Amino acid sequence: MSKNLQSVRGMRDILPEQSASWQYIENTARELFTSYGYNELRTPIIESTDLFKRSIGDATDIVEKEMYTFEDRNGDSLTLRPEGTAGTVRAGIQHGLFHNQQQRIWYIGPMFRHERPQKGRYRGFYQAGIETYGIDGPEIDAEVIAVAARFWKKLGFKKVRLEINSLGSNEARESYREVLIEYFSKDLSLLDEDSQRRLHKNPLRILDTKNPKMSDLVDNAPNLLDYLDEESKQHFEGLKQRLDKMGIEYIVNPRLVRGIDYYNRTVFEWITEDLGAQGTICAGGRYDGLVKQLGGRETSACGFGIGLDRLQLLVEEQGLIKTENHPHAFFVMSGESAELTGIALSEKLRDSHPSLRLLVNAGGGSFKSQLKRADKSGAAYAFILGESELESQQIVVKPLLETSEQQTISLDELSDFVEQHIIN
Numbered sequence: 001m002s003k004n005l006q007s008v009r010g011m012r013d014i015l016p017e018q019s020a021s022w023q024y025i026e027n028t029a030r031e032l033f034t035s036y037g038y039n040e041l042r043t044p045i046i047e048s049t050d051l052f053k054r055s056i057g058d059a060t061d062i063v064e065k066e067m068y069t070f071e072d073r074n075g076d077s078l079t080l081r082p083e084g085t086a087g088t089v090r091a092g093i094q095h096g097l098f099h100n101q102q103q104r105i106w107y108i109g110p111m112f113r114h115e116r117p118q119k120g121r122y123r124g125f126y127q128a129g130i131e132t133y134g135i136d137g138p139e140i141d142a143e144v145i146a147v148a149a150r151f152w153k154k155l156g157f158k159k160v161r162l163e164i165n166s167l168g169s170n171e172a173r174e175s176y177r178e179v180l181i182e183y184f185s186k187d188l189s190l191l192d193e194d195s196q197r198r199l200h201k202n203p204l205r206i207l208d209t210k211n212p213k214m215s216d217l218v219d220n221a222p223n224l225l226d227y228l229d230e231e232s233k234q235h236f237e238g239l240k241q242r243l244d245k246m247g248i249e250y251i252v253n254p255r256l257v258r259g260i261d262y263y264n265r266t267v268f269e270w271i272t273e274d275l276g277a278q279g280t281i282c283a284g285g286r287y288d289g290l291v292k293q294l295g296g297r298e299t300s301a302c303g304f305g306i307g308l309d310r311l312q313l314l315v316e317e318q319g320l321i322k323t324e325n326h327p328h329a330f331f332v333m334s335g336e337s338a339e340l341t342g343i344a345l346s347e348k349l350r351d352s353h354p355s356l357r358l359l360v361n362a363g364g365g366s367f368k369s370q371l372k373r374a375d376k377s378g379a380a381y382a383f384i385l386g387e388s389e390l391e392s393q394q395i396v397v398k399p400l401l402e403t404s405e406q407q408t409i410s411l412d413e414l415s416d417f418v419e420q421h422i423i424n
């Protein structure tokens with residue numbers, strides 16, 4: 001294949017054989033979010049560049065180096081969304097979803113970031129998330145975390161660790177900022193290039209560094225929790241108390257600051273040991289200032305984003321997929337009148353058994369080649385209708401996955417057979 005017909009680096013195709021695990025994860029997410037009273041919001045994949053600059057923050061990895069930004073034909077600067085919250089807030093303000101209201105919203109879809117592709121890190125990837133608006137107590141932070149905890153339970157993940165922290169109020173963060181700048185300024189040569197640049201713009205970002213050479217420096221930095229304002233302290237205590245009550249284990253990690261600027265008070269991450277370096281599968285927190293920052297009225301907000309690609313890797317590697325997309329049955333039919341009878345009968349079966357997954361042969365072929373297709377499809381049974389069966393108004397039902405004998409039944413009995421042996 002010539003080079004320009006490859007997918008773009010870091011952008012993946014999800015092939016038909018992988019779609020069962022994706023659908024399983026996505027369906028589980030939809031059912032879960034709905035069961036907690038959340039409703040879906042779908043926003044466009046493209047937004048104005050300004051939206052992300054104003055929300056995510058100038059001195060972040062995303063805005064500094066990861067956005068897919070381009071000019072459209074009118075010269076407007078647009079960006080493929082790198083995350084879901086900015087668009088949700090934009091839509092909420094635009095459609096008046098926030099003022100004097102509570103909202104529980106979920107989203108799912110593709111996101112784009114120009115980073116170095118590796119296992120669990122792609123340039124086009126999928127996130128699902130929930131967002132709550134207009135609720136300021138710690139009970140909603142606890143609920144949001146409980147939704148994620150239940151997601152892991154449903155998927156069968158065992159070793160996922162919850163880390164939480166509080167960034168405090170904007171004022172508390174401001175005083176901590178000063179202390180941090182002073183601390184990191186003591187020896188500038190210990191800071192890498194990114195951190196030197198961020199020192200005065202956003203020193204908290206430095207705590208989020210992935211540079212192992214800076215880990216000692218970061219470990220010895222002043223502790224954010226010592227600078228919390230009284231209200232944020234109480235809020236954090238309230239969250240921990242509720243997590244304890246719900247039996248959700250956590251670790252308080254005072255270095256946890258998250259890679260996006262809009263967070264305040266609660267931040268959290270869910271991390272698995274089973275994916276190597278790309279172990280964070282869910283990240284979130286509170287972003288009470290964001291709605292106002294984007295032009296709306298003061299609105300409390302809390303939510304998370306989940307990296308679905310990483311969940312898919314886990315589900316696949318640990319064999320946790322519980323749904324089945326293989327057909328129940330493959331209809332083999334030989335000869336024109338058998339085919340005509342067969343397709344009519346298939347539609348009738350579909351009328352009476354809506355959950356039946358029936359694959360009907362197309363493109364002709366001998367019995368042998370049709371049975372080969374049936375085997376390849378993963379179907380549990382072959383329904384075989386040839387001219388001789390048709391003459392006696394019968395059909396052969398052949399188990400493909402088990403060694404039991406094939407049986408010949410009357411055409412009228414096929415629907416009962418489906419009911420008794422296949423659907424249940």
Ligand code: ATP
Nearest residue numbers: 113120121122125259280281282283305306307309
């Ligand atoms: P990281 O520190 O791994 O870069 P992040 O802080 O940039 O993560 P968020 O913006 O909080 O991540 O996104 C939430 C979740 O989305 C992450 O925890 C991760 O599971 C997933 N995610 C983020 N970027 C990618 C990517 N490039 N490819 C796949 N999944 C991703």
Ligand code: MG
Nearest residue numbers: 061062115259
């Ligand atoms: Mg990142």
